[in-house]
Amino acid sequence: MEVVILPGNRQIGKLAADAVEALLRRKPNAVLGLATGSSPLPVYDELAVRHERDGLDFSAAHAFALDEYVGLVPGHPESYREVIGREFTSRVNILPENVHTPDGSAADIPAECRAYEDRMRAVGGVDLQILGVGTDGHIGFNEPGSSLASRTRIKTLIEQTRRDNARFFTSLADVPHHVVTQGLGTILEARHVVLIATGAQKAPAVRDFVEGPVSAVCPASVLQFHPHASILVDEAAASSLKLADFYRHTHDHKPSWQGL
Template sequence: MEVIILPGSKEIGALAADSIESLIRAKPDAVIGLATGSSPLPIYDELARRHDGDGLNFSQVRGFALDEYVGLPVGHYESYREVIRREFTNRVDVAPENVHGPDGSTGDVPGACQDYEDAIAAAGGIDLQILGVGTNGHIGFNEPGSSLASRTRIKTLAEQTRQDNARFFDHLDQVPHHVVTQGLGTIMDARHVVLVAFGAGKADAVRDFVEGPVTASCPASVLQFHPRATIIIDEAAAAKLAGARTYRHAFANKPAWQGV
């Protein structure tokens, strides 16, 4: 696990975008795992800027959403399929048919989950998975207690997660109780994971998953077992890390050829 501490969200977005741009230039049909929420927005903003200003080409890129609410009607403004379109894919030249998401509106959720796993495998697996982290340590919607080997499935949201997400809706009562999410085992299959976090509200979760034990009580801690997990955070999110000085030193002295 590589931990990189930067001044703020703009710098975080730029560095994460560097990694994605490098991947796309080397592999134009790269498969990218797309997260929603506030954390990835600086990445998407920077990628859109590079598309508009530098001609970064996404026409062959394939995208797989990390999760989706269960029960929202197709086309709902806050469905994650719509959020990803609005915040990212409609701002670049990704072909709409190349953007996939788990089906939260089907009557056969288990079948849809297996279909999603099959679709990821058929695409050759995810090359780079973008992640945020919840205040309780969840990644995707793998809430505390999730199996570290789990695959795409339905999950019940923790009340804290519903409260955290209520800002996107008019009222807490509108936040669904259930989601379909890639499992921790699915996420761990990605060849590169880039997790971004900023703000003091994420400091406890960052400390717990970076430096605490690997435990289902903190789902993001499974990333300690990932062969290539890049954690990019700001000073506020890093505030409770005992090893912050070591992480800064390692990044400052990293060989340039290694990239992100």
């Protein structure tokens, strides 16, 4: 696990976009894993700029969303298919048929979960997965208590997560109770994981999953087992890390050829 502490969102967005761009230039048909929420927005903004300005090409790429609400009608503005389209995929030249999200309105949710995993395998698996982290340490919608070996499945949201997401809906009552999410075991199969956390409210979760024990109580801690996990945080999110100075020293003296 590499922890990179940067001044703010702009620098984080540029560094994560560098990793995506390098991947696409060496592997045009790369498979990207996309998260929603506020954390990845600087990355998506930077990638859209590079597509428009520099011709960064997404035409052969595939993208898989981390999760989707269960029970929202197709086309609902807060469904993650719609959110990812607004925030990112409609701003670059990725083919609509290459953007995949779980179907939260499927009649047979367990079958849809299995099919979603099959679709990822069929294109070779995720090359680079973008993640955020919740204030309770969840990644995707793998809430505390999730199996560290879990696969794509239906999950019940805890009330804190529903409250955190209520700002995107008219009221808390409109936030669904269930989601389909990639499991922790699924996420671990991505070849490179880039997790972004900003703001002081994320500092306890960052401390717990980076420097604490691996535990289902803090689902993101499973990334300690990942061979290529890049954790990009701002100063506020890094404020509780005991080894912050070491992480800064390591990044400052990293070989220039190594990349993220």
